[in-house]
Amino acid sequence: MTQPLLQIRDLHIAFTSGKKDVPAVRGVDLTVYPGQTVAIVGESGSGKSTTAHAVIDLLPGTGHVTAGSIEFDGVDLMKLGGRRRRSYRGDRIGLVPQDPMSNLNPLYRVGAQIKEVLEVNDVARGKAADRRVVELLEEAGLGDAEARAKQYPHEYSGGMRQRALIAAGLAARPQLLIADEPTSALDVTVQKQILDHLDGLTDELGVAVLLITHDLGLAAERADHLVVMYKGQVVESGPALQILRDPQHPYSQRLISSAPSLRSRRLAASERAEVREEATEAALEVAEDTIAEASEFGGEATGPVIRATDLTKVFKLPGKGFSKRDFTAVDSVSFALERGTTTAIVGESGSGKSTVARMVLDLLEPTSGTVEFDGVDVGSIRTRAQQLDFRRRVQPVFQNPYASLDPMYSIYRSIEEPLRLHGVGTGKERERKIRDLLDKVSLPGAVMSRYPNELSGGQRQRVAIARALALDPEVVVLDEAVSALDVLVQAQILKLLNDLQAELGLSYLFITHDLAVVRQIADQVLVMQKGRVVEQAGSLEVFDHPREEYTKRLLAAIPGRSVEPAS
Amino acid sequence: MWRYIARRLLQTIPVVLGSTLLIYAMVFLQPGDPIVALFGEKPVSEATRAQLMAQYNLDQPFIVQWLLFLKGALVGDFGIAYSGQPVSELIARALPVTFQLAVMALIFEAVLGVVAGFYAGLRRGKIFDSTMLVVSLIVIAVPIFVLGFMMQLVFGIQLQWVPATVGSNTSFTNMILPALVLGLVSFAYVLRLTRTSVIENLTADHVRTARAHGVPDGMVNRRHVLRNSMIPVVTFLGADLGALMAGAVVTEGIFNINGIGNLAYQAILRGENPTVVSVVTVMVIIYVVTSLLVDLLYAVLDPRIRYA
Numbered sequence: 098m099t100q101p102l103l104q105i106r107d108l109h110i111a112f113t114s115g116k117k118d119v120p121a122v123r124g125v126d127l128t129v130y131p132g133q134t135v136a137i138v139g140e141s142g143s144g145k146s147t148t149a150h151a152v153i154d155l156l157p158g159t160g161h162v163t164a165g166s167i168e169f170d171g172v173d174l175m176k177l178g179g180r181r182r183r184s185y186r187g188d189r190i191g192l193v194p195q196d197p198m199s200n201l202n203p204l205y206r207v208g209a210q211i212k213e214v215l216e217v218n219d220v221a222r223g224k225a226a227d228r229r230v231v232e233l234l235e236e237a238g239l240g241d242a243e244a245r246a247k248q249y250p251h252e253y254s255g256g257m258r259q260r261a262l263i264a265a266g267l268a269a270r271p272q273l274l275i276a277d278e279p280t281s282a283l284d285v286t287v288q289k290q291i292l293d294h295l296d297g298l299t300d301e302l303g304v305a306v307l308l309i310t311h312d313l314g315l316a317a318e319r320a321d322h323l324v325v326m327y328k329g330q331v332v333e334s335g336p337a338l339q340i341l342r343d344p345q346h347p348y349s350q351r352l353i354s355s356a357p358s359l360r361s362r363r364l365a366a367s368e369r370a371e372v373r374e375e376a377t378e379a380a381l382e383v384a385e386d387t388i389a390e391a392s393e394f395g396g397e398a399t400g401p402v403i404r405a406t407d408l409t410k411v412f413k414l415p416g417k418g419f420s421k422r423d424f425t426a427v428d429s430v431s432f433a434l435e436r437g438t439t440t441a442i443v444g445e446s447g448s449g450k451s452t453v454a455r456m457v458l459d460l461l462e463p464t465s466g467t468v469e470f471d472g473v474d475v476g477s478i479r480t481r482a483q484q485l486d487f488r489r490r491v492q493p494v495f496q497n498p499y500a501s502l503d504p505m506y507s508i509y510r511s512i513e514e515p516l517r518l519h520g521v522g523t524g525k526e527r528e529r530k531i532r533d534l535l536d537k538v539s540l541p542g543a544v545m546s547r548y549p550n551e552l553s554g555g556q557r558q559r560v561a562i563a564r565a566l567a568l569d570p571e572v573v574v575l576d577e578a579v580s581a582l583d584v585l586v587q588a589q590i591l592k593l594l595n596d597l598q599a600e601l602g603l604s605y606l607f608i609t610h611d612l613a614v615v616r617q618i619a620d621q622v623l624v625m626q627k628g629r630v631v632e633q634a635g636s637l638e639v640f641d642h643p644r645e646e647y648t649k650r651l652l653a654a655i656p657g658r659s660v661e662p663a664s
Numbered sequence: 665m666w667r668y669i670a671r672r673l674l675q676t677i678p679v680v681l682g683s684t685l686l687i688y689a690m691v692f693l694q695p696g697d698p699i700v701a702l703f704g705e706k707p708v709s710e711a712t713r714a715q716l717m718a719q720y721n722l723d724q725p726f727i728v729q730w731l732l733f734l735k736g737a738l739v740g741d742f743g744i745a746y747s748g749q750p751v752s753e754l755i756a757r758a759l760p761v762t763f764q765l766a767v768m769a770l771i772f773e774a775v776l777g778v779v780a781g782f783y784a785g786l787r788r789g790k791i792f793d794s795t796m797l798v799v800s801l802i803v804i805a806v807p808i809f810v811l812g813f814m815m816q817l818v819f820g821i822q823l824q825w826v827p828a829t830v831g832s833n834t835s836f837t838n839m840i841l842p843a844l845v846l847g848l849v850s851f852a853y854v855l856r857l858t859r860t861s862v863i864e865n866l867t868a869d870h871v872r873t874a875r876a877h878g879v880p881d882g883m884v885n886r887r888h889v890l891r892n893s894m895i896p897v898v899t900f901l902g903a904d905l906g907a908l909m910a911g912a913v914v915t916e917g918i919f920n921i922n923g924i925g926n927l928a929y930q931a932i933l934r935g936e937n938p939t940v941v942s943v944v945t946v947m948v949i950i951y952v953v954t955s956l957l958v959d960l961l962y963a964v965l966d967p968r969i970r971y972a
Binding site: 158187195196251 | 868869873876891892920965966968
């Protein structure tokens with residue numbers, strides 16, 4: 098057996114808060130052999146990134162190692178002094194960081210930043226370094242590398258920046274590359290390309306990789322060996338396939354059963370069918386009640402609740418000089434949302450999916466085309482009463498639960514605000530309603546008096562959903578509503594959405610970039626690319642028999658598809 | 665780029681028109697009779713008065729006075745001061761003095777402020793940082809004329825390192841103390857701005873990544889932290905050059921410097937509309953041009969900014 102390249106033994110890391118040490122990593126053991134890929138999997142706060150940063154001595158803020166050893170190539174790094182310790186960075190241990198947008202210095206040309214790595218690690222200097230930079234960028238898969246090297250980071254797309262960061266991380270030919278969530282900020286198809294490239298490159302160069310990720314599917318597909326971390330501890334480690342097929346620890350079992358990319362297709366489909374059946378029935382009742390109450394809208398209980406026809410949005414962008422050029426963000430999109438069902442709009446960033454959502458919400462005026470709600474053109478709404486009625490019955494939930502709640506409002510006030518605006522009930526009735534809503538989203542009544550910063554991301558998203566439901570809407574537009582959440586929380590929220598739909602007969606317009614979650618919630622799927630709908634079909638149809646090349650690419654890019662766990 | 669510069673220069677026109685009109689209105693509304701101010705206690709004959717009124721257009725409504733001033737200013741003729749000298753000559757003599765003073769103050773505050781702020785930011789919470797914060801707080805809190813007189817007393821009169829007043833000899837050494845006093849408050853702001861900016865940039869992702877690439881700490885601090893921290897500081901310094909020239913009134917008074925501030929101050933006391941308005945016009949133009957230069961420099965420093 099060869100000697101391990103990296104061996105972490107009983108590593109403890111703590112952050113100092115006030116006078117106390119708060120432990121973040123508690124007794125991690127981990128081994129990476131030369132050329133091997135090891136993945137650390139865990140949710141945010143599990144200590145996976147902290148462990149990786151300890152290896153290169155770049156713990157943020159007050160973080161420090163309190164016990165344990167980190168051996169690299171037979172040398173205990175913890176026993177080395179500052180300067181010798183730092184000499185491992187770059188030329189023996191490389192890093193590909195998480196967010197490509199913030200990890201390049203915006204003030205320097207990309208080429209200069211890679212050249213810097215070559216120079217400080219004594220790989221090459223001057224003209225030779227310039228030539229090497231171009232080779233490295235080419236190696237990282239950037240076309241026209243010579244011109245690209247002279248550009249600034251803001252002239253690069255996210256995927257290109259990540260390629261440049263890979264080039265920089267591998268520039269000094271390290272023996273170990275730490276890849277900290279290298280693609281989580283990228284679109285799924287770009288993600289696949291970059292990971293494929295990184296795989297090939299590290300194989301070719303014989304570089305060992307320590308992959309940090311929250312995505313179990315991705316980890317299983319890319320790594321030989323998995324380490325599952327939970328609350329600062331390693332709960333399970335072993336060969337990737339073995340953990341996937343036969344997880345021992347309850348946390349790993351939960352992680353596998355809720356990973357959307359790994360869930361059994363049939364199970365999701367049958368669960369979904371039950372939900373839909375109940376939901377459509379409930380929706381019909383709601384619709385009939387509304388008509389009986391003589392709503393501001395025409396109202397037929399049978400037709401689709403939302404119908405978009407030839408929706409088009411053209412933005413004017415500044416062109417050369419004083420001229421403007423047209424940018425078609427959304428190009429003749431048509432769809433119908435049936436009562437009690439979910440229509441998902443899937444696409445990569447820039448596909449126009451969020452623009453469609455904003456037009457449906459009447460927050461953005463379409464350039465042409467119409468959105469009909471209950472048979473009435475939303476664009477023709479003139480009276481205040483009609484507008485209020487529309488706003489009441491169609492509610493949004495946005496992606497970022499941190500940003501969509503006012504930090505100065507208590508949870509009670511946040512949920513009460515729409516009720517007060519629409520003049521619903523007395524103070525007492527409103528309080529009862531809020532209690533009821535919190536109960537529906539499975540939050541304890543005690544959170545009413547708390548503020549958003551005291552809640553976790555999942556709890557905040559529940560609050561945002563409770564607020565959207567406060568006015569008893571019929572349609573909820575969910576714009577990337579689960580994308581910012583950890584898998585386990587994501588699975589809980591998706592289940593909550595399904596339960597609420599069945600109970601209240603809600604209709605969802607579900608906007609997402611993640612095809613994997615679509616299967617668990619959607620009945621109809623629209624795949625958008627560059628403002629156009631390229632494929633539109635039932636959810637099962639899209640997954641089992643995708644017709645368009647683009648849809649096939651999106652499906653193939655879902656990580657973990659090649660590894661099917663035993664169900 | 666050129667289109668942007670042209671547009672910015674065109675903006676100067678309404679700014680100059682508006683500011684001169686405002687000054688004209690304020691001087692016109694100021695109580696007191698300029699002719700009386702001119703002659704002091706001596707009696708003035710009706711004939712002389714009428715002649716002077718006509719000579720300085722004082723018999724016209726102020727809008728007409730203003731238009732007549734603009735007409736002259738277009739060809740570089742700012743009129744004649746009450747002392748009999750052309751105003752343009754007075755400005756030509758005073759402006760370089762103030763400019764020298766302001767530029768010296770600017771260099772002083774920029775160099776010392778950035779260096780001190782940079783080290784304070786790198787050693788956040790340590791003794792140097794805390795000292796600098798206290799010093800800058802005192803400088804900001806104590807009025808500038810108090811500090812000015814104190815420094816004049818200590819360095820000019822007691823220690824006699826530099827002359828206490830400048831007068832007509834505006835050599836570099838004579839101007840050091842006034843420049844220090846003038847730049848003192850801005851030094852405190854530059855220091856604090858640099859410090860905050862450095863602290864923010866130290867935790868930037870790309871700085872951590874540079875360290876992970878093996879770049880030594882000193883080099884990371886200079887290349888990645890310092891340069892990125894300079895962006896807000898440069899903006900401040902550029903806007904400050906104009907403020908320094910205007911703020912020179914107090915400093916020039918303390919050290920008896922015959923600069924533009926003194927000229928304006930004396931003219932205001934005497935109610936000399938042409939001189940006051942001319943000085944203000946020149947200052948406005950300088951201010952607009954320097955802020956344009958700063959915005960252009962900003963684009964050199966930050967490649968993400970492009971003007972169209």
